[in-house]
Every structure is written in C-alpha cells, then in structure tokens.
Amino acid sequence: MRILISGASIAGPVLAYWLTRHGFSVTVVERAPALRKTGGHAVDLFRPAMNISQQMGLIARVEERATGTNRMTIHQEGARRPVRVNLSKIFNATSDRHLEIMRDDLSEIYYDATRDHVEYLFGDSITAISPDGEVQFERATPRRFNIVVGADGLHSNVRRLIFGEEPRFGAFIGAYFGVLTLPHAFGLDGELLMHVGVGRTAGMYGARHLDEARALLLFRSEHELDYHHHDVPRQKELLRGAFDGMHPEVDRWLDELDRTPAFYFDSITQVRMDTWSRGRVTLVGDAGYCPGPAVGGSTSLAVVGAYVLAGELARAGGDHQRAFPAYEHAMAGHVRGSHAAALSAAKTLIPASRLGVRGLAQGARLISALPARPRRALLRLASKSARLHNAMTLDDYSPSLPASAGRSDLAGC
Ligand SMILES: Cc1cc2nc3c(=O)[nH]c(=O)nc-3n(C[C@H](O)[C@H](O)[C@H](O)COP(=O)(O)OP(=O)(O)OC[C@H]3O[C@@H](n4cnc5c(N)ncnc54)[C@H](O)[C@@H]3O)c2cc1C
Secondary structure, eight states: OEEEEEOOSSHHHHHHHHHHHTTOEEEEEESSSSOOOSOOOEEEEOHHHHHHHHHTTOHHHHHHTBOOOOEEEEEETTOSSOEEEEHHHHHHHHOSSOEEEEHHHHHHHHHHTTTTTSEEEESOOEEEEOTTSEEEESSSOOEEOSEEEEOOOTTOHHHHHHHOOGGGTEEEEEEEEEEEEEOGGGOOSSEEEEEEETTEEEEEEEOTTOSSEEEEEEEEOSSOOOOOTTOHHHHHHHHHHHTTTSOHHHHHHHHGGGTOSOEEEEEEEEEOOSOSEETTEEEOTHHHHOOOTTSSOHHHHHHHHHHHHHHHHHHTTTOHHHHHHHHHHHHHHHHHHHHHHHHHHHHHHSOSSHHHHHHHHHHHHHHHHSOHHHHHHHHHHHOHHHHHHHHOOOBOOOTTSOTTOOBOHHHHO
16 A cells, blocks of 8 residues: 655654554655755654654654753843743653754654655655546656645645645734744853743744754734745845844844845744545645644644554554544544644743733743742643643554554553
C-alpha cells in the first residue's frame, strides 16, 4: 500500500516514520529544495510528543538540541524596573516533561530517522489529486497512491486542492506576528528577553548551539490588515508601525529588518474544519487543525496527530474509510482543547490592557519565586495550555502490541 505525504517539516516525517514502522510504503513530497537547517523558531514539545519521540528512539538527540533557555527578563512598557524570572522553575512546574527546541532542528531529527526507509521528493509540489488516487506533480511524473496526506502546514496546498480556498477555514484570532533572525551579537546565553506593552509583545532569544538570535514580535489588531503575503516590504512596515516607540532595544531589533537573512510575517490564525478527510485524502498537523502559530502547542499537536493517524491506518489494515473517522474521533477532543487554550494563551501573551501587562510580569515573577509545591499548584490552575498539552491520553499504537491494546502510558504517565 502506497501513501503520499505532502510536507517534510514535523507532522510529515513523524507520520512517515510510524507508517513505515507499520509496514506501509511512503513517499514524501516537499516544496522546499532541501531540508531547512536554519533553526527556524523555538517550538514546544510537551509530554505526549516527548514520549512519542522516545518511542522513536530519538529522545537523546532531541534533548541534546534543546534551546537551553532558562531565564526570562520582562520589561513592562513604561515601567522602570524589569522583572526577572526563572523559566526553568516555571517549565518544571507546568510539566514533568517539556522541552523547547528550534523547529528546524526537530524537523531534521525526524527526517534523519526516516530518510533510509522513505522516498523524499524535494523541490516539488502536488498540482492535482483525482478521486482514484492519481496524483499530478509540478515536476515528477504522475503516480497513483492509495492514500494522500496533507502535512503541508497552515497554508496547506492539499487542503486547497481538496477542500477549497484557505479563507473558508482560517479563523483570524485578532493578532499578527513577525520573526526575524538577528546576528550573534544580540544572542543571549539561555535568556529570553521580553518587552510587553498594551497590545504588543516583543521577545528575543537564542539557542545554545546557534550562531544567531531570533526576535518574535506579536501585536493585536482588531481587523485583518491589508497586505499581500508576498509583499515583504509592506509586512516590515506594518511591524515597524506596530512597535514604534516601544523601547530603544526593540528599535535595535527593528533596525535589523532590512538586513535580516530570514523574515516571517503572518496573522495568528486557527484552522477550523468540520472534517479533515475527504475520499482517500486527509490532513495532519497545522494543515488540518492549527491552533495558531506562536501561541503554543501546535507542534506537539502535530506530532500527536501524525502518531494517531499512522496508528489508526495500521489498525484498519490501510482501509481509509475506517481509519480516517477513527483518527478524527481520537483527535477531536485534543484539537478542541488546543484551540481554546491557544486563544487564552494569546490573551495572556499579548495583553489588551495595562492591568494585563502587569499581570503577566508580576504573575511570572510570583510563580517563579514560590516554593516548588505552591508553584506547581498555582501553575496548574493558571496555565491551561500546558496542562492540556501534558494531559492528552493516547492509545498505544506501537507496532509490537496487539491492535486491541488499551490506553497507553504514552501520555498518562
Ligand atoms: C513564528 C512561529 C512561532 C511558533 N512558535 C511555536 C511555539 O512556541 N510552540 C509550538 O508548539 N509551535 C509553534 N509554532 C508552530 C509550529 O511551527 C507548527 O505548529 C509546527 O511546525 C507544525 O508542523 P507541521 O508539520 O504541521 O507544519 P509546518 O511546520 O508548517 O510544515 C509544513 C511543511 O510543508 C511544506 N509545504 C508547504 N507547501 C507545500 C507544498 N505545496 N508542497 C509540498 N510541501 C509543502 C513546508 O515547506 C513545510 O516543510 C510556531 C510557528 C511559527 C511560524
């Protein structure tokens, strides 16, 4: 049975790994000419995704590539003194298993685990998928597949081809973000530096093994802004406008906008669909149910979704008519929860009022200053997102176990 996956970032290679472990033959088509190795931005792996990575035999490599960010300094706009926070204490209290890693490092680790058993077609893209599984590509000759999976991200090509144009499924949550790469000189050893004001938050961090730093700039906007997604000068202008006058340090980051080798700008949008499957095609990760980039949790959800989809396909012996509804059923609660958690994370991260700005800074300080037990208790109450992402329970789809195996300790441990 031949399965085609579009997208070789997180969901694509994880899905490819588990499908090959279950005995399927897998091809992955990736639009980029090669795997990106520039670091990208920092993403979170919560307990279920860590446990899946462990089952893949990759946990040592994942831990080795952790960003190592363990301190945070928060400057509140207009306040004189910054607030210093021990991030490790916060992470340890929210989760007994959480790790931050650059997305492209994680992608490379998953790709390396699959490259010998999976056919990768870089620099290509699907142009048409017929109901009988005949697939046309921009470059490769047409081929027939039993199943096609879109793991091609927020702006999924497969979703567009099968379900229609993006605006039908994208729910704007009232914020935008930009990411830019800064020279090493800006790099901070294990520290996340934040400036928080009403309706705008700017952060800068490095990773211990990277020669560059990243600035992440998030701002609220009640209405969708007028720009074209290829119009980079206009996007930079919007960022400059949104962060004008915030702080001289943020001005220095913005000065790099004209020199940065890597720039990304997008709205914070959730993908909301009634179903992710049609015929022999389904979606996984951000393509099907992105809770919103940069507000946390979507990487873990992509890993979990890929693991569950592969497992349900194996259980159904490759019968997509049985596997896809089971996959959607298994993921529905996790997706609903992640969407709700991302909305509340966005409200906290980009406060709408002065009270919210103070709440974010003082709350973080209070939590990191508390002794371990009350800190854990308070965070469990306050951090809906981490709680939810850690608590996901999954069936155990390990190939060595019989299909009827019960709930696993993958997430519940
Ligand atoms: C700035 C930023 C900050 C983020 N911060 C966090 C965070 O703190 N925590 C967190 O958990 N998540 C975060 N995310 C989200 C995280 O990056 C994604 O949730 C995660 O990468 C999803 O993986 P995916 O494989 O589903 O999609 P993606 O990582 O988007 O990968 C999609 C892949 O498909 C490829 N592709 C696209 N079009 C085509 C095509 N036509 N044909 C073939 N291939 C194609 C792309 O090149 C890419 O390789 C952030 C995202 C951004 C942009």
